[in-house]
Amino acid sequence: MRVGCGGEVSGEVLAEQLIRLRNSIDLLEVEFSRMAGDFAQTDEYDRVGYDSPISWIKDVCHMAGGAAADRVCVGRQLDQLDDSLVALASGEVGFAHLALIAHTSAAVGERLDERNLLKQATNLSVAEFRTKCMHAKHKADPDGFVDEEKQGVEARSLTLTNTDEGVVLVNGLLDKVGGAALRTALEPLAKRAGKDDDRLRDRRLADALVDLAMHALDTGLVPQRTHMQVTTSLETLLGLSGAPAAEMEFSLPISAKAVERLACDCSVTRILLDSDSMVIDVGRAKRRPSGPTYKALKVRDKGCVWPGCDRPATWTSAHHVVHWIRGGPTDLPNLCLLCYRHHWMVHEGGWQIVRTDDGRTLTIPPQPFGRLPRGPD
Ligand SMILES: [Zn+2]
């Protein structure tokens, strides 16, 4: 790599320079923080129309809110943190460590055990040290710690916004425990389903959230409300060309493929066929395997039958290989268990699922438009 007047600089020298430069920046950050702390004592931010000194710094100094808050906090606590400043000047800890010590100091006041905290900071990464600071806060001020958690719960929020295209934007904030509960529930569901599963992690997490909702509805975990209800015409359900889209509560109109999947077993409680102004209510009885059939299906398939998928039976739907709307019977040979994702792949995704005579399941990927599946050579 070339720098300055063009001389080669070795990695070792660069490393040394980086460390020194970072230390200089950290010292400048301390200076910035001292000034930010002093600024927060004035009412200049108020005079120019901001609601807090942090909002002013964030906006005018082009910083993220958390970074601005860190600096104000460090500035306010500096007088209590002599040892930490010495450690920062000598490069033993960085500014991010100092900010965590300052926040802990702000929370626990005189009960701060700075020496002990500093000893840990010198050996830990910033992320690891954050956990230690939480423990220190709890040790010094358990009530304050509970208050902070309460504030976290009070701050919970979730907004679900329907866009004009019918896509739902999800935006939310959870406290520590609530967030951990959600992650504990989602993480196992968001694992790759087999070696061919190439979905990215955020897609898998989103799929997991939908699975969780479907599972809660399918197993009756949601009190009061029964289930999704779809209104469709017979032509739509049969996938005839020129048929209108189907309608579902809380959603813009949905495709024939989606309604075919939802109607395949019990994902919707009622399907109202609205053809020629005639409404026929198709209840679960027609679509859902009877108790003994369903038991036998669970014993036979155990879980999702897609090769490589390990989703257990409780997280699956009973798929009709020949759809009931086309005369497929709701009995064992015409049924198989598919998890929500693989059920989607069969209906909307255009995959075919074939059961061989010896009980194995084969999957055939969707064929490009106009090309027929290849037969055996
Ligand atoms: Zn199905």
Ligand SMILES: [Zn+2]
């Ligand atoms: Zn599956």
